[in-house]
Amino acid sequence: MPWLGSLPFYATCLCIILPPRSVDSFHVSCERFVWKIREMFSSKQLYFFPPLLRDPQETVVGWYSGGKMKMSPFLVLLITLLSATAALPSEALNVRGHLLKSKTFLSPPIFLRPGSVSNKWYFDIAFPRGHLALKSFNGEVVDERGVPVPLHETYLHHWVVEPYYAPKEAAAAAETQKLSKIILNRNSGVCKTTLGQYYGLGSETRHTATWVPDPYGIEVGNPEAPPEGYEEKWLLNVHAIDTRGVTDKLGCTECRCDLYNVTIDEYGRRITEDYTGGLYCCYDETRCKVKEGFADGEARKVFLRYTVTWLDWSDAVLPVKIYIFDVTDRALLEGKSEPACKVEYQVEECSSENRANNDCVHVQATKQILPRGGDIVFGVAHQHSGGIAASLHGEDGRLLCESVATYGEGQEAGNESGYIVGMSTCYPKPGSVTVRDGEVLTVVSNYSSERQHTGVMGLFYILVAEHEQQQQLLPAAAGKPGLCFSFPVSWCLPSWLSSNL
Numbered sequence: 001m002p003w004l005g006s007l008p009f010y011a012t013c014l015c016i017i018l019p020p021r022s023v024d025s026f027h028v029s030c031e032r033f034v035w036k037i038r039e040m041f042s043s044k045q046l047y048f049f050p051p052l053l054r055d056p057q058e059t060v061v062g063w064y065s066g067g068k069m070k071m072s073p074f075l076v077l078l079i080t081l082l083s084a085t086a087a088l089p090s091e092a093l094n095v096r097g098h099l100l101k102s103k104t105f106l107s108p109p110i111f112l113r114p115g116s117v118s119n120k121w122y123f124d125i126a127f128p129r130g131h132l133a134l135k136s137f138n139g140e141v142v143d144e145r146g147v148p149v150p151l152h153e154t155y156l157h158h159w160v161v162e163p164y165y166a167p168k169e170a171a172a173a174a175e176t177q178k179l180s181k182i183i184l185n186r187n188s189g190v191c192k193t194t195l196g197q198y199y200g201l202g203s204e205t206r207h208t209a210t211w212v213p214d215p216y217g218i219e220v221g222n223p224e225a226p227p228e229g230y231e232e233k234w235l236l237n238v239h240a241i242d243t244r245g246v247t248d249k250l251g252c253t254e255c256r257c258d259l260y261n262v263t264i265d266e267y268g269r270r271i272t273e274d275y276t277g278g279l280y281c282c283y284d285e286t287r288c289k290v291k292e293g294f295a296d297g298e299a300r301k302v303f304l305r306y307t308v309t310w311l312d313w314s315d316a317v318l319p320v321k322i323y324i325f326d327v328t329d330r331a332l333l334e335g336k337s338e339p340a341c342k343v344e345y346q347v348e349e350c351s352s353e354n355r356a357n358n359d360c361v362h363v364q365a366t367k368q369i370l371p372r373g374g375d376i377v378f379g380v381a382h383q384h385s386g387g388i389a390a391s392l393h394g395e396d397g398r399l400l401c402e403s404v405a406t407y408g409e410g411q412e413a414g415n416e417s418g419y420i421v422g423m424s425t426c427y428p429k430p431g432s433v434t435v436r437d438g439e440v441l442t443v444v445s446n447y448s449s450e451r452q453h454t455g456v457m458g459l460f461y462i463l464v465a466e467h468e469q470q471q472q473l474l475p476a477a478a479g480k481p482g483l484c485f486s487f488p489v490s491w492c493l494p495s496w497l498s499s500n501l
């Protein structure tokens with residue numbers, strides 16, 4: 001039954017078509033559902049997206065691929081029925097006359113031997129083109145056959161994506177020349193030199209929602225935005241550590257310097273004695289200590305497979321700004337004017353006294369300034385193994401968002417025991433969580449200190465919709481036609497009906 005191979009695809013369709021009650025729970029439960037089915041299929045060596053085998057670089061998996069999609073008549077009927085009868089809360093705006101599009105891409109191949117590290121920057125990656133509103137970006141590591149690779153084999157330390165402007169005429173220029181001329185197009189965030197990405201996650205990538213709730217979107221590809229003579233492109237950084245056959249899996253993923261046997265960092269600087277672990281010790285092409293018999297292990301080819309979902313840009317989409325806060329930035333607390341985001345920190349093992357009181361929680365907190373206020377419409381934290389949860393608070397201490405780590409319990413990809421396999425997200429009702437221009441926010445990151453952890457992170461990513469823009473754009477959006485669906489063909493509910501929903 002060939003259509004069976006695309007079952008997960010239909011499940012995804014259903015999840016998108018059926019309007020959410022709460023965007024968060026909806027997307028997360030859908031993702032879990034899709035995930036389950038996908039696992040079922042990958043374990044039988046069938047593939048989630050069969051076309052991937054034929055064209056590994058760029059595959060359309062959109063719910064709408066120019067009518068080429070084959071579909072069981074039963075499913076069409078089911079989806080139509082369900083979408084017609086389901087009660088439609090206002091969050092269902094993503095289908096209001098706009099097509100949600102999606103495409104899955106593969107990164108360049110990443111070659112990893114047991115113990116080895118790859119931390120490369122890929123410029124001009126495959127990415128949707130045009131003036132778009134990004135709605136989600138989901139990535140995971142897969143092998144050559146498209147099968148998800150579990151974290152205990154290839155640990156995904158992080159991936160980040162961000163746009164940059166490159167000179168248009170540079171096609172013929174040498175690679176180094178091109179790179180010297182690029183202009184990074186950073187997020188609106190508060191760390192001036194680091195953490196400029198639009199999206200970025202690590203081991204938690206498989207079960208962390210990145211969905212931007214409706215009617216919001218991250219604006220990209222505006223033809224007016226690049227400076228004269230430049231065009232927008234995208235870069236991807238993937239930091240992966242192969243821990244097959246290593247002597248200490250957690251130590252290798254925490255980049256403990258003794259396991260990497262390095263004394264100088266990536267830039268040739270001496271690593272100081274008191275630096276026990278972190279990115280300075282697990283840079284590109286370093287190697288973690290492996291057990292006997294693994295030293296000559298064959299390199300394996302893996303990829304970051306990423307799926308981007310977007311809408312074409314229109315005035316019905318409200319733009320959001322991206323801010324990333326870093327719990328290691330102590331500049332404000334120390335009275336300095338320039339942010340100092342160190343990205344990583346260390347968690348010391350708790351004292352015997354604390355242990356006796358069952359109080360082995362390491363709390364790291366700091367304050368950072370949000371330059372421009374508005375409504376927080378999405379929030380998520382990033383932590384490493386040992387992380388418990390992180391929170392973001394307003395100046396008066398009110399909770400803006402809390403993001404809690406979930407750990408795997410088994411062996412299979414997406415459920416690896418000992419690893420953070422997901423971070424919970426916040427989808428406040430628009431208008432319910434508001435922050436002022438220049439408000440001083442508090443970032444808190446909690447880790448278990450049952451044992452020492454090196455190179456951990458405590459980042460908080462939020463999307464903010466500014467009020468001015470909402471006021472300008474909301475009346476325009478309100479005048480749009482009724483509720484429309486893009487599936488299985490374009491159709492709209494009459495406006496008298498949809499306005500009552």
Ligand SMILES: *[C@@H]1O[C@H](CO)[C@@H](O)[C@H](O)[C@H]1NC(C)=O
Nearest residue numbers: 259260261262263264289290
């Ligand atoms: C560690 O590095 C030193 C020099 O860089 C080298 O001589 C030594 O053999 C290395 N040790 C291991 C266990 O690889």
Ligand SMILES: *[C@@H]1O[C@H](CO)[C@@H](O)[C@H](O)[C@H]1NC(C)=O
Nearest residue numbers: 361363389390391402444446
């Ligand atoms: C972090 O730990 C402190 C102290 O145990 C606790 O009061 C706080 O609620 C925790 N925060 C989060 C986000 O878990």
Ligand SMILES: *[C@@H]1O[C@H](CO)[C@@H](O)[C@H](O)[C@H]1NC(C)=O
Nearest residue numbers: 408409410411412414415416
């Ligand atoms: C993870 O694996 C454990 C142990 O095999 C299993 O009990 C659990 O149901 C799995 N969780 C998910 C979400 O699949």
